Amino acid sequence: MEFVRAPTKLLEKIVAGTCFLWIALGGLPCIIFTIYLILYTRFWIEAVAYLVWIFLWDNDAKITGNRRSQWFRDLSVWKYLTQYFPVGVEKLPWVELDPKKNYLFCVFPHGMISFGAICGFGTSYGMFKSFFPDHDSLLVTLSQHFSVPFFREMILGFGGISCEAKAIETALIHPGGGQVCVLMPGGARESYYCKPGQYKILLNERKGFVKLALRTGAPLVPVISFGETDLFDQYENPTLRQVQEIIRNWTGVALAVPIGRGFLGLVPRRKPIRAVVGNPMEIPKIEFPTSKDVEEYHAKFGKAMQEMFEEQKYNYLSVDEAEKTHLVLV
Numbered sequence: 001m002e003f004v005r006a007p008t009k010l011l012e013k014i015v016a017g018t019c020f021l022w023i024a025l026g027g028l029p030c031i032i033f034t035i036y037l038i039l040y041t042r043f044w045i046e047a048v049a050y051l052v053w054i055f056l057w058d059n060d061a062k063i064t065g066n067r068r069s070q071w072f073r074d075l076s077v078w079k080y081l082t083q084y085f086p087v088g089v090e091k092l093p094w095v096e097l098d099p100k101k102n103y104l105f106c107v108f109p110h111g112m113i114s115f116g117a118i119c120g121f122g123t124s125y126g127m128f129k130s131f132f133p134d135h136d137s138l139l140v141t142l143s144q145h146f147s148v149p150f151f152r153e154m155i156l157g158f159g160g161i162s163c164e165a166k167a168i169e170t171a172l173i174h175p176g177g178g179q180v181c182v183l184m185p186g187g188a189r190e191s192y193y194c195k196p197g198q199y200k201i202l203l204n205e206r207k208g209f210v211k212l213a214l215r216t217g218a219p220l221v222p223v224i225s226f227g228e229t230d231l232f233d234q235y236e237n238p239t240l241r242q243v244q245e246i247i248r249n250w251t252g253v254a255l256a257v258p259i260g261r262g263f264l265g266l267v268p269r270r271k272p273i274r275a276v277v278g279n280p281m282e283i284p285k286i287e288f289p290t291s292k293d294v295e296e297y298h299a300k301f302g303k304a305m306q307e308m309f310e311e312q313k314y315n316y317l318s319v320d321e322a323e324k325t326h327l328v329l330v
Contacts, residue, residue: 012084017267019081020260023113026144027151034149050149062146062162063170065138070124072157078123084270085227087119089128091277092312099134100177103280104168104213107182107223108201108305108327110190112232112258115268116225120275121182122158131277132180138171140183163187165212172216181218185209191256192241193330196230197321199309200328203302210298217285220297222278222305224327226316231268233259274316278308302329 022029037047061067082088097103107117120126121137128137136159143162146152161167161181171181184190186202193200213220235257259265281304286293309327317325 008080008083012080013262013267013270015077015080016084016270017262019077020113020258020268021266023118024258027148030148030150047149054147054149054152059146061156062143062152062160063164063167065156065159065161065167065171067153067156068136068138068159069157072154073122073124073159075123078119079125081115082119082123082125085115085119085231085268085273087116087126087273087275089120089126089131089275089277091131092279092308095277095279097132097135097180097280098177102172102174102177102179102181102216102218103135103221104172104209104218105137105180105182105221105223105277106209106301107184107225107275108186108190108203109194109199109225109228110184110186110188110201111225111228112191112194112234112256112268114184114225114228115231116228116273116275117182117184118158119273120225121180122160126275135178135180137180137182140168140181142188165208168209168212169216172212172218180221182223183209192234194229194231194256195233197325198229198328199325200330201305203305203329207294207298210301211289211294213283214286214289214293214297217283219280219282220301221280222301222308223275224278224305224309224312225273225275226313227271227273230271231260231273232256232265235259276308276312276316278304305329 034047034051038044105121107114117139121128122139139158139160140163141155141160143164145155145160146162161171168181168183171179185206187206190202193202210220240257261267261269281301283297306327306329313322313325
């Protein structure tokens with residue numbers, strides 16, 4: 001049986017490493033390919049027309065999220081990626097979503113790439129639909145990604161929308177409900193805290209998502225991606241960090257130096273990831289929330305995150321790890 005499984009395990013490893021590089025590079029290969037098409041091939045007219053279409057006619061796709069493709073989410077490559085770790089969505093037994101409501105799922109920690117969110121909510125193999133059949137998931141990502149030719153089509157196929165307030169609000173006020181907006185509030189910067197056994201998240205300064213929830217009345221749902229930080233360690237150096245911050249401020253991409261397995265350490269470690277969905281926190285609809293309103297519900301959400309982590313960590317970490325591991329908010 002292990003002999004039969006070996007080729008599949010190798011394929012899963014190749015897919016995991018390739019997907020990590022593809023996503024981590026943020027579409028750079030696609031930019032190079034587009035330049036090549038324009039400068040060195042007879043398809044330059046088509047390539048230029050595609051760029052014009054992106055920026056003049058299709059720019060709203062990142063706001064509406066209407067390019068979500070079930071065919072794309074069903075591709076076998078995502079099955080191999082999901083099986084590699086494996087990755088899966090789970091929920092607390094008593095958690096149910098109202099089919100007539102939209103929800104803002106807040107996923108922590110971000111990790112190096114957010115495989116828990118991508119596989120769990122962006123593909124058909126993460127079990128999201130098994131638990132929440134009445135809702136469709138929309139993945140929130142950097143606005144810059146939607147300006148990268150070809151790469152943007154993959155993001156849109158996952159059900160991606162921009163991290164702009166307008167895009168998130170559009171999802172949360174969707175008529176009739178049935179939308180789950182999946183946000184990683186810690187963003188790219190949180191990947192700097194990605195180290196095995198460490199659950200350190202950027203929350204204290206991240207309050208915009210609470211304001212959006214208040215303006216739309218959408219419940220906030222804490223989601224903890226257990227195992228996300230175990231996939232990579234990373235090289236750290238004060239000078240390197242300064243360079244990383246300059247690049248992140250310019251591009252929005254956090255270029256952490258990963259230490260995984262395989263070729264140059266660029267293959268994520270084969271560790272299970274469970275994106276656990278917690279209790280929805282009901283939020284009043286306040287068209288013009290004050291700073292006091294935001295502070296109040298931000299504090300409640302932070303407390304709910306810590307309580308959920310302390311309650312659930314024994315189900316997903318070893319006893320020794322659970323005893324010494326706590327959710328640290330920075």
